Amino acid sequence: MRLTDFWARLEEAFGPGYAASIASDQVLSQLGGWTIEQALAAGVETHVVWRAVVAAYPDRVPTRLR
Numbered sequence: 001m002r003l004t005d006f007w008a009r010l011e012e013a014f015g016p017g018y019a020a021s022i023a024s025d026q027v028l029s030q031l032g033g034w035t036i037e038q039a040l041a042a043g044v045e046t047h048v049v050w051r052a053v054v055a056a057y058p059d060r061v062p063t064r065l066r
Helices: 003-014 016-025 036-041 046-056
Strands: none
Touching (some): 003 016, 003 036, 003 046, 036 046
8 A cells, every 4th residue: 555545544534634643643552552653654564554543443444445
């Protein structure tokens, strides 16, 4: 998954403002205690990060975006 696709999905699932907050503020156990931004900066592949987002927020991510 391209990085632009990742951000588009995150914004579609959470809205532009909240997506940015989720990415910078929420620590995900599925990412080893990193935020989304930290994981991406460390080189974790976008599809791995996206799966962590889906696992952490199953009720927020629409099925078609999974």
